[in-house]
Amino acid sequence: MTEILATKSSRIARRQVDKFGERRAELAYAALHALAELGYARTSLREIAQKSEFTHGVLHYYFSDKVELITQAVRQYEAICVTRYDEIVDAATTATELREQFSVAMAATLEADAYLHRLWYDLRNQSLFEESFRADVVEIDQRRERMIGNVVERYAALSGAPLLMSSGAVYAVFDGLFQRALLHKLAGRPDAARCLRDEVARLLDVLTAANVSVRSR
Structure with a gap:
């Protein structure tokens, strides 16, 4: 009993x-x-x-x-966001296909979720001063790095070439492109998403040794 x-x-x-x-x-x-x-x-x-x-x-x-509420909200949002490219990675059968679909998807999320992405960057910047949620921000950032790393590693495999940069450096470059495009989007530039799409596609080409060697001939 x-x-x-x-x-x-x-x-x-x-x-x-x-x-x-x-x-x-x-x-x-x-x-x-x-x-x-x-x-x-x-x-x-x-x-x-x-x-x-x-x-x-x-x-x-x-x-x-x-702080607790914001951290919880962003963690929930990022839990969904960090899987947004998984289907593209799994379905792509050629490097060209992956490049096109990934660049389009990045541009689409800029258009659809600009204000939510703004919140993430705000929180990440504040973590430089607010130690209380710094650990959470670092964890989210690491998950975002893995998300981008999965895409680029798959692209390299489909291209048959090794990556020229570490996963951390790759993420930093893509993140920088996206944050810059977000600023332009919020500033009212109508071509922000299109420019991001084109730059993402070009960056993927630059990141593999095979494409670099082809251009240098």
């Missing part, structure tokens, strides 16, 4: 934990657009509540402060 009661208590506790986690995830997702609109420096839990359907009290119950 004691074992049965203990099992039931354990199941109830797990359900409560699961419901708490599900509610946190729901609140963090709802807060994403408010966070993306306002940015880190201009945001408090109260301001996030005003931009969403939830009260300040509810947000404060599930999150101790805005």
